[in-house]
Amino acid sequence: MTSINTNTSAMVALQTLRSINTNLDETNNRVSTGLRVNSAADNAAYWSIATTTKSDNGALGAVKDALGLGSASVDTANTGLDTARKALQMIKEKLVTATAPETDKGKLQTEINSLLEGIRSTADSSVISGNNWLSVANSGETKDIVVSFSRAGSSISVDTMNVDIDDFALYEAGTNSGIMDKTRRVANDELTMSTLTGTPDMTGETVRFDFNGTEVQIDAATVAAIGNNDNVVDSNAELVAVYERAFADAGISGVTVQADANGVRFSSAERFTVSNVTSVNTGGQAAALGLSNGSSSLAQYETVLGGLTGTPDMTGETLEFDVNGTTVTIDQAVMAGVGNNDATVDTVTELRDAYQAALANAGINNIEVKVDAVTNNIVFGSDEEFTISNSRASTPANVGNLGMADGEATITNGYDAGAVANIDISTATAGDIAGFLKIVDAALLDMTDASTKAGAFSTRIDSQTEFVTALMDANDRAIGTLIDANMEEESTRLKALQTQQQLAIQSLGIANSSSQNVLTLFR
Structure with missing residues (x-):
């Protein structure tokens, strides 16, 4: 039936055109934004997940920035340590030079002072973002470097890497406990030999031994020089006095002598060797005096x-x-x-x-x-x-x-040899210089350990940075899977909808013209 009041065909064509236009608008929106889920109305679940993941990615970006700052701090400290270590190595070389008796210790001290000032300057200037790991106010300081951001359900957490600044500090103003300014104790090298046997009578006897190549002699005159006129060594106390006198007569200083139930013990700040032990005449008094060949060993702790x-x-x-x-x-x-x-x-x-x-x-x-x-x-x-x-x-x-x-x-x-930062060889004895060499060696080891730890931190930071970057990329891929539009599909759909739109317009035009055909019935 044809009606002039109701054009059913036109209504259907119009409804079809509206549907096509709606789909076309949605497709145009996907094409223009590149997103198939642009709001919660498009897909509430996907939009919620994607929005949360985007937020987490922003936090991970901040973590990556923090890692970059932490890496810069570690690199700055490591660069300063490398520079300081090279200068300290040069100080060690100056100390070795100072062991020669003909050297000018005053001039060497001037060079050492210059190197020490350079180390101090390096420590003070190793600053980034207001942080200085090499020159600090007090011991016990720590730094936290953000290394990760994680989410478990509704709970989120930020993980940090704790750095003990005491491991790196060259100078600690409050406690003087840095690598350069802390007082270091130097252990003496020791050699324990046999015990005093009986009461050796040195009348007509001579005992000789070499101490680092210098001959030391004990005879009746040595015993008499300590106030013992019977030439008999009666006790450990007399034995100690005899050895001390013998070392003094040989021009050897810096040797401490002890004698007890454990044996005769020589100790010195320098490594030493007792060799060529000999007894003249009866030949047994060297053993009676506790002497034997041997080299010193370090028993500090x-x-x-x-x-x-x-x-x-x-x-x-x-x-x-x-x-x-x-x-x-x-x-x-x-x-x-x-x-x-x-x-x-x-x-x-x-x-x-x-x-x-x-x-x-x-x-x-x-x-x-x-x-x-x-x-x-x-x-x-x-x-x-x-x-x-x-x-x-x-x-x-x-x-x-x-x-x-x-x-x-x-x-x-041992004894306190002072701090590396306060080394002064101007009037130092050979024993003092030996002690300075030991504390410089200890400081070099500490600096090497600090650089090793800095390297380990740097490696961990680099690894964590790579992981965070990979995690952000993975999140981006997940977001893309959830909400990104497939442009190939959208392009094909757009062309199809545009064609459908043209056909729908033509269909609507045909439907609207059908009422004109009714007029021909009344002509």
Whole structure:
């Protein structure tokens, strides 16, 4: 039926055209924005996820910037350390030159002062963004470098990397505990030989030995020079006095002599060797005076344990303790290994031998065990720092009975040589210069350790920066998958809709013209 009031065909054509125009507008919007989800109305779930991910990416961008700043701080500190280390190496070379007797120490000190000032200037100027890791106000300062941002559900967290500035500081104004300005203790090198045997009579006797190539002689005149007119060395005190006089007569300074139940002990700030020990005439007095050939060793760190209590029976028993994390065990087998087959610890000497054997069994060869001559306590000594911990025994009382105790080794041997920053060789003796060389060596090791840590931090920061960059790229890809428009599909759809629009317009025109055909019926 044809009606002049209602044009159904036109209405259908118009509705189709409107639908096509709506789709065309949406497609045009996708093409122009490049997004298929441009608002929550397009797809609430995808839009929410994409918006959150974009926000996280912004936070990750801030993390990346913070990592860049942290990297710059580490690089600045490392550059300063490298410069300071080179200058300190030159100071070491000047000190070596100063060991020659004909050198002008005043001029060398002028050069050393210039190098020290250069190190100070380097430390003070190693600043970036107001941060200085090499010259600080106080010890204990730390810096946090942001390294990551993470989200778990609705909970977010920012992770940081903590940097202990004490590891890098060359100067610490508040405590003078930086690498350059802290007071360093220098250990003496020691050589322990045999004990005094009997009461050696030096009448008509001569004992000679070389100390670093310089001949030292002990005879009746040496003994008489200490006020002993009977020429007999009666005690450890007299023995010490005799050796001190002999060193003085040979023009050797800086040697400390001790004598006790552990033996005769020489110590010096410099490495030394005792050689060519000889006895004239009867030939036995060198041994009686405790002399033997040998080279010095460094025993800087010591910890004093307890003594022997009772006579602990180690049959079926075990004593264990940790030295720097390595477990050391004393049991019946260890006692048998040192010649004690009844497993009973009867003397402190047996206990000393057991400790030494147990340390060797654990692969610890840099700790010497001795017995204190006065207290009879066990003493562990080493040229390296060590800590004893986690002492335990199958029978708990044996921890104390065998003299074991937890503790950290402390510096007991040596003297304070001052700070590297205050080195002055103008009037220094050979012993002083030897001490300065040791503290410079220690400072160089500290600087090397600091540079190593800086390098490790730099590597970690670079790795974290790469990860954050990759994570941001992954987030961008995820966002694109969720909301980006497929331009190939949208282009094809756009052309199809444009064609449909043209056809719909033509269809609407045809539908609108159908009412004109009714007029022909009335002509």
